[in-house]
Amino acid sequence: MSEMTPYADVADSPSTADSPSTADDPSTADDPSTVDHPGTAVPAIRLIGIAKRFVSRRGTVTAVERVDLVINEGEFFSLLGPSGCGKTTTLRMIGGFEEPTEGQILLYGRDVVGVPPNHRDVNMVFQSYALFPHMSVYDNVAFGLKRKSVPTAEIRQRVNEMLDLVQLDGKADRRPRELSGGQQQRVALARALVNRPRALLLDEPLAALDLKLRQAMQIELKRIQREVGITFVFVTHDQNEALTMSDRLIVMNAGKIEQLATPRDMYERPASRFVAGFIGTSNILTGTVKTMDGTTAILETGVNESLVVPEATGLIAGQQLDLTVRPEKIVLSAEPPGPGLCGLRGRVMEVVYLGTSTQYAVKTAEGADLLAFLQNASDSSDVAARGDDVYLTWRPEHSLCLGQTSGAQLDEEAVA
Amino acid sequence: MISRIWRTRLAPYALILPGWLWLVIFFVVPTLSMLSVSTMTGNDLDGFKQTFHLSTYSDAWSEYHTQIVRSLVYGLIATVLCLVIAYPVAYWIAFRGGRYKSSLLFLLLLPFFVSFVIRTQSWEFMLDDHGMVLGTLRTFHLVGVMKTLHLVSSSGTILQTSTAVIGGLVYNFLPFTVLPIYVALERVEPSLLEASSDLYANKFHAFRKVVFPLSLPGIFAAVLLTFVPVASDYVNAQILGGTKNTMIGTAIETEYFTNLNYPVAAALSFILMAVLLIGVFLYARILGTEDALEMAAA
Numbered sequence: 001m002s003e004m005t006p007y008a009d010v011a012d013s014p015s016t017a018d019s020p021s022t023a024d025d026p027s028t029a030d031d032p033s034t035v036d037h038p039g040t041a042v043p044a045i046r047l048i049g050i051a052k053r054f055v056s057r058r059g060t061v062t063a064v065e066r067v068d069l070v071i072n073e074g075e076f077f078s079l080l081g082p083s084g085c086g087k088t089t090t091l092r093m094i095g096g097f098e099e100p101t102e103g104q105i106l107l108y109g110r111d112v113v114g115v116p117p118n119h120r121d122v123n124m125v126f127q128s129y130a131l132f133p134h135m136s137v138y139d140n141v142a143f144g145l146k147r148k149s150v151p152t153a154e155i156r157q158r159v160n161e162m163l164d165l166v167q168l169d170g171k172a173d174r175r176p177r178e179l180s181g182g183q184q185q186r187v188a189l190a191r192a193l194v195n196r197p198r199a200l201l202l203d204e205p206l207a208a209l210d211l212k213l214r215q216a217m218q219i220e221l222k223r224i225q226r227e228v229g230i231t232f233v234f235v236t237h238d239q240n241e242a243l244t245m246s247d248r249l250i251v252m253n254a255g256k257i258e259q260l261a262t263p264r265d266m267y268e269r270p271a272s273r274f275v276a277g278f279i280g281t282s283n284i285l286t287g288t289v290k291t292m293d294g295t296t297a298i299l300e301t302g303v304n305e306s307l308v309v310p311e312a313t314g315l316i317a318g319q320q321l322d323l324t325v326r327p328e329k330i331v332l333s334a335e336p337p338g339p340g341l342c343g344l345r346g347r348v349m350e351v352v353y354l355g356t357s358t359q360y361a362v363k364t365a366e367g368a369d370l371l372a373f374l375q376n377a378s379d380s381s382d383v384a385a386r387g388d389d390v391y392l393t394w395r396p397e398h399s400l401c402l403g404q405t406s407g408a409q410l411d412e413e414a415v416a
Numbered sequence: 417m418i419s420r421i422w423r424t425r426l427a428p429y430a431l432i433l434p435g436w437l438w439l440v441i442f443f444v445v446p447t448l449s450m451l452s453v454s455t456m457t458g459n460d461l462d463g464f465k466q467t468f469h470l471s472t473y474s475d476a477w478s479e480y481h482t483q484i485v486r487s488l489v490y491g492l493i494a495t496v497l498c499l500v501i502a503y504p505v506a507y508w509i510a511f512r513g514g515r516y517k518s519s520l521l522f523l524l525l526l527p528f529f530v531s532f533v534i535r536t537q538s539w540e541f542m543l544d545d546h547g548m549v550l551g552t553l554r555t556f557h558l559v560g561v562m563k564t565l566h567l568v569s570s571s572g573t574i575l576q577t578s579t580a581v582i583g584g585l586v587y588n589f590l591p592f593t594v595l596p597i598y599v600a601l602e603r604v605e606p607s608l609l610e611a612s613s614d615l616y617a618n619k620f621h622a623f624r625k626v627v628f629p630l631s632l633p634g635i636f637a638a639v640l641l642t643f644v645p646v647a648s649d650y651v652n653a654q655i656l657g658g659t660k661n662t663m664i665g666t667a668i669e670t671e672y673f674t675n676l677n678y679p680v681a682a683a684l685s686f687i688l689m690a691v692l693l694i695g696v697f698l699y700a701r702i703l704g705t706e707d708a709l710e711m712a713a714a
Contacts, residue, residue, distance in 0.1 A: 132611070143612070195615070
């Protein structure tokens with residue numbers, strides 16, 4: 001079954017799982033089919049050719065299309081993408097709240113398609129928290145353990161330990177509605193973690209919190225994940241959140257995985273135009289390849305301008321190429337770029353002071369809009385003013401090839 | 417200055433004035449006048465005079481306490497039956513109704529477009545000795561069983577038995593039970609069901625620990641909305657019942673319109689009102705609290 005599916009897309013991504021899980025407390029392994037799990041050799045979660053189609057009166061909607069994925073034990077793994085990209089559906093299929101139309105979901109090697117959520121050894125933190133409003137914090141957290149018939153003394157001990165971990169000790173008798181949003185969020189986390197699941201699924205758990213609290217909870221979640229060592233699968237549409245917290249992440253778009261990478265690679269080496277636009281702020285340029293020097297493409301541009309794109313594998317002269325360069329890699333200068341640097345001529349259209357940096361919006365001679373972020377160092381005065389003609393320069397290794405331009409993408413020329 | 421005082425302090429009272437007037441004219445005044453009638457003596461030919469004759473109350477109680485007790489018993493039985501029938505209906509509409517929810521609710525209320533008396537009258541035809549209910553029971557040879565259970569009379573008829581009266585009451589007041597329960601169930605977030613399933617609860621436990629406790633406020637309201645009108649109903653007992661199953665509503669109606677004995681009728685009304693108020697008050701004190709909710713989930 002699984003041999004049929006290639007795994008090339010994940011084989012080259014090193015696992016960043018920092019330690020073997022401590023979650024495998026023998027007392028929770030009451031499910032006989034998971035007792036024999038052979039440690040880190042078997043991935044915690046493996047999706048093989050997962051597809052989900054919803055049939056409605058107006059036709060079939062494909063939410064997830066042939067997703068293959070391996071999530072390692074103890075990993076903090078994020079599914080990132082815009083709303084409607086299929087990330088939540090994917091998470092809900094792992095949790096058992098949706099059944100895939102096609103494909104297999106392996107939890108520690110065991111196919112769980114068709115197994116209802118109450119028989120899956122994973123727990124979910126819901127976006128709305130879904131706390132039981134008629135129960136105290138203690139009863140909410142103890143709910144799963146009671147259902148598993150854990151002895152009362154052990155329930156008390158584990159619930160109290162968990163409330164300590166999420167810093168809610170002393171709130172055990174409160175009702176959920178008597179707590180703040182952040183506290184409710186912690187109850188939801190404790191209620192799921194107390195069961196010591198093989199994996200914790202989090203569906204945009206921080207979306208309802210305000211910015212300050214969200215940032216605090218990001219650090220908090222990372223700490224908790226390190227302490228309990230459980231695999232976290234985290235769904236978010238917030239790229240900062242995903243980059244901050246994840247060991248590895250995927251960016252999804254229209255039901256498919258665009259890229260799987262570590263946060264650094266995702267930012268530094270976006271594999272597609274979509275990822276480049278979605279993660280951070282990107283300048284996307286399109287040009288025609290003039291010559292190829294090995295795998296380096298040299299693009300046709302105007303006088304004193306040159307665009308050098310390394311690692312443009314598989315392209316030939318005359319083809320159209322998409323490339324991206326991050327705004328903070330660009331330097332503005334009045335003189336033409338030195339030898340070996342990339343450069344474009346343009347006019348400053350807007351200067352926005354942002355505190356730690358200044359943002360310059362520049363229109364190139366060819367009509368592309370580019371952004372450049374320059375750090376406001378103590379000795380720097382304003383580099384350029386509105387209306388100045390400048391050169392945008394950057395080092396060739398910061399030109400990232402996004403591949404050959406496909407026709408459909410040409411019209412949505414954009415700086416995200 | 418004056419206009420500011422007017423706006424901030426007097427306007428709320430002015431706004432509530434129509435409501436107050438309505439309540440005073442159509443509730444307080446009639447109630448007081450009934451209270452005054454209940455202590456009068458006389459007859460309809462010579463007229464009634466206020467004599468503060470309080471023993472009308474004790475006389476009315478000793479004459480009609482069987483009917484009062486019977487009304488409460490019928491009310492309890494009918495309310496329990498309504499709950500048993502209404503809960504699954506409300507549950508189904510709330511969780512399985514999907515886009516047909518409003519159509520299903522409309523169907524539930526559809527009988528209300530026909531007059532209460534006519535609906536009850538049609539039950540008389542159905543329960544008649546040659547009607548479809550007894551006919552069906554005879555076809556399946558169930559009349560004997562019904563006799564053993566005392567659900568039909570010893571001669572095998574349904575009309576003029578308590579079965580007929582309670583059946584009519586359950587039929588007529590069922591929507592009052594369904595709607596509050598539906599509203600409570602509708603407010604239960606589907607994610608709570610997913611959460612309980614995620615926390616290893618099967619369907620039964622999810623219902624027992626989450627859905628049912630959260631629907632208790634609806635059941636609480638449904639019991640009040642059903643029991644009070646059922647216990648004071650006079651149409652069903654009159655049309656479907658016989659002399660052995662009269663309820664207090666029927667007795668009050670007879671005293672008013674047949675015997676023209678207004679003081680006794682008024683006294684009976686106040687006795688019924690007092691009994692229901694005490695019952696409702698005790699019920700609310702015992703069950704209408706958060707502790708009761710929490711205990712239901714334990």
